[in-house]
Amino acid sequence: MKILMIGAHQDDNEFRCGGLAHRLTKMGHEVRLVSCCNGSGGHHIMTPEETTKKRAEESAAVAKLLGIRYDVWENEDCTLVADLETRRKMIRYIRAFSPDLVISHRPNDYHPDHRAVAQLVQDAAYMLTVPHECPDVPAMRRMPVIMYNVDRFKNPEFRADVVLDMDDEIETKLRIAHLNECQVYEWLPYTHEYETPPEGDEERFEWLKGMNITADTTDEEVMAAGRGYAVRYAKVAARFRKELIEQYGEERGKKIRYAEAFEVCPYGGPYKGAVKELMESARG
Numbered sequence: 001m002k003i004l005m006i007g008a009h010q011d012d013n014e015f016r017c018g019g020l021a022h023r024l025t026k027m028g029h030e031v032r033l034v035s036c037c038n039g040s041g042g043h044h045i046m047t048p049e050e051t052t053k054k055r056a057e058e059s060a061a062v063a064k065l066l067g068i069r070y071d072v073w074e075n076e077d078c079t080l081v082a083d084l085e086t087r088r089k090m091i092r093y094i095r096a097f098s099p100d101l102v103i104s105h106r107p108n109d110y111h112p113d114h115r116a117v118a119q120l121v122q123d124a125a126y127m128l129t130v131p132h133e134c135p136d137v138p139a140m141r142r143m144p145v146i147m148y149n150v151d152r153f154k155n156p157e158f159r160a161d162v163v164l165d166m167d168d169e170i171e172t173k174l175r176i177a178h179l180n181e182c183q184v185y186e187w188l189p190y191t192h193e194y195e196t197p198p199e200g201d202e203e204r205f206e207w208l209k210g211m212n213i214t215a216d217t218t219d220e221e222v223m224a225a226g227r228g229y230a231v232r233y234a235k236v237a238a239r240f241r242k243e244l245i246e247q248y249g250e251e252r253g254k255k256i257r258y259a260e261a262f263e264v265c266p267y268g269g270p271y272k273g274a275v276k277e278l279m280e281s282a283r284g
């Protein structure tokens with residue numbers, strides 16, 4: 001099956017559903033990532049041109065790690081708008097790949113680029129099947145299922161329709177973060193005012209985790225922890241513990257340390273049949 005993960009920025013998909021991308025690719029499905037912005041704004045020292053080049057290199061390294069194709073559109077960061085021209089670009093882009101499943105942002109999000117991508121995907125959804133809209137690219141016969149990546153925003157709160165055990169993908173998820181070098185070790189510590197990361201590849205990789213999470217670490221400890229990528233992915237499991245228990249059963253659901261979570265978007269195709277089976281097969 002074909003899965004398209006559409007993010008505003010390079011790290012959006014990678015960090016939220018990189019584990020699923022890796023798992024589905026290993027199962028023989030075709031996963032593609034696209035970032036609608038080029039990363040130009042994500043640094044405080046490098047120029048936008050330098051940052052764009054560096055981010056492209058980092059995304060290429062992630063694509064190689066995951067074994068997927070990774071597209072980056074040319075829009076500068078913080079300039080994406082859900083206008084008609086960009087909607088048509090999105091319609092053509094999705095049609096050309098013709099995915100069974102699209103994963104993207106929710107429209108209620110703090111970042112204007114995230115909101116624009118969410119709007120573009122929703123606006124494209126039905127139009128994908130309308131032949132006289134963008135007639136130069138053949139219309140799809142069926143809308144893909146659309147799912148939202150997890151976020152922390154409220155009004156309304158994210159609903160975890162599908163939560164996936166990512167314990168066997170945590171190493172890959174941390175490697176993905178590590179490859180986003182100028183973000184996790186430079187830009188994000190600057191913009192979120194974290195402490196300066198250590199020098200040295202191995203020291204940095206340890207720092208990246210934020211906390212050593214073991215089988216004995218409680219959900220309360222995870223939720224109270226600060227920065228870090230092991231922490232971030234453990235927080236998804238801790239936050240959706242009830243759903244993990246519902247979806248995996250009491251014994252396994254209680255033990256899962258790391259997770260990715262998805263909400264079904266009401267504007268895509270119905271979540272049933274082959275795509276539902278796909279997500280069930282990706283339970284790990």
Ligand SMILES: [Zn+2]
Pocket residue numbers: 008009011012111114
């Ligand atoms: Zn983003």
